[in-house]
Amino acid sequence: xxxxxxxxxxxxxxxxxxxxxxxxxxxxxxxxxxxxxxxxxxxxxxxxxxxxxxxxxxxxxxxxxxxxxxxxxxxxxxxxxxxxxxxxxxxxxxxxxxxxxxxxxxxxxxxxxxxxxxxxxxxxxxxxxxxxxxxxxxxxxxxxxxxxxxxxxxxxxxxxxxxxxxxxxxxxxxxxxxxxxxxxxxxxxxxxxxxxxxxxxxxxxxxxxxxxxxxxxx
Numbered sequence: 001x002x003x004x005x006x007x008x009x010x011x012x013x014x015x016x017x018x019x020x021x022x023x024x025x026x027x028x029x030x031x032x033x034x035x036x037x038x039x040x041x042x043x044x045x046x047x048x049x050x051x052x053x054x055x056x057x058x059x060x061x062x063x064x065x066x067x068x069x070x071x072x073x074x075x076x077x078x079x080x081x082x083x084x085x086x087x088x089x090x091x092x093x094x095x096x097x098x099x100x101x102x103x104x105x106x107x108x109x110x111x112x113x114x115x116x117x118x119x120x121x122x123x124x125x126x127x128x129x130x131x132x133x134x135x136x137x138x139x140x141x142x143x144x145x146x147x148x149x150x151x152x153x154x155x156x157x158x159x160x161x162x163x164x165x166x167x168x169x170x171x172x173x174x175x176x177x178x179x180x181x182x183x184x185x186x187x188x189x190x191x192x193x194x195x196x197x198x199x200x201x202x203x204x205x206x207x208x209x210x211x212x213x214x215x216x217x218x
Contacts, residue, residue, distance in 0.1 A: 017190040024141040024148030028164035045188040054163035059155035069123035084140040114204035146196035
């Protein structure tokens with residue numbers, strides 16, 4: 001059943017349409033990150049501030065460097081790989097990170113939470129994502145719950161990157177069910193998939209990396 005739902009979402013996103021799906025944090029309204037028309041529609045439907053970039057969910061770390069013009073360094077690759085690892089527990093991540101440049105903020109970051117990272121991106125071809133800020137926030141969804149596994153399955157497809165703001169109108173409460181999401185978006189969203197288990201009550205940490213320095217935004 002889940003596979004059929006994933007396939008349906010992938011088909012909808014592949015046509016440049018919108019979907020509401022579970023993520024590793026909360027229900028999200030999502031669009032293919034490489035489809036400008038879909039992103040424009042999402043901003044309009046969600047009434048999102050047009051100067052506010054969305055977090056991009058990706059399937060793997062290498063996509064960030066290969067498709068989004070992010071400057072790759074061994075240090076950054078190592079730290080991101082550790083932060084987003086599904087194989088390491090929080091203690092193992094802590095031990096690896098404490099010897100890196102991330103150590104300056106390590107004790108202030110909850111490694112058990114989903115973590116999004118803002119990175120510099122100066123590619124004008126990606127201005128539909130960074131909106132002139134020259135930064136994009138990325139996250140590889142956690143897979144320690146069914147909702148996270150679902151969105152990872154969507155990303156392990158030709159739709160390898162999506163923008164995924166929370167499922168609500170700008171300034172309103174986040175939808176906790178597809179019924180609430182439908183009240184916001186109605187027929188503007190083609191497919192609604194409900195949470196597969198109780199969603200997280202926390203949004204992700206948002207960290208920023210620029211010129212070798214790490215900081216906490218949220």
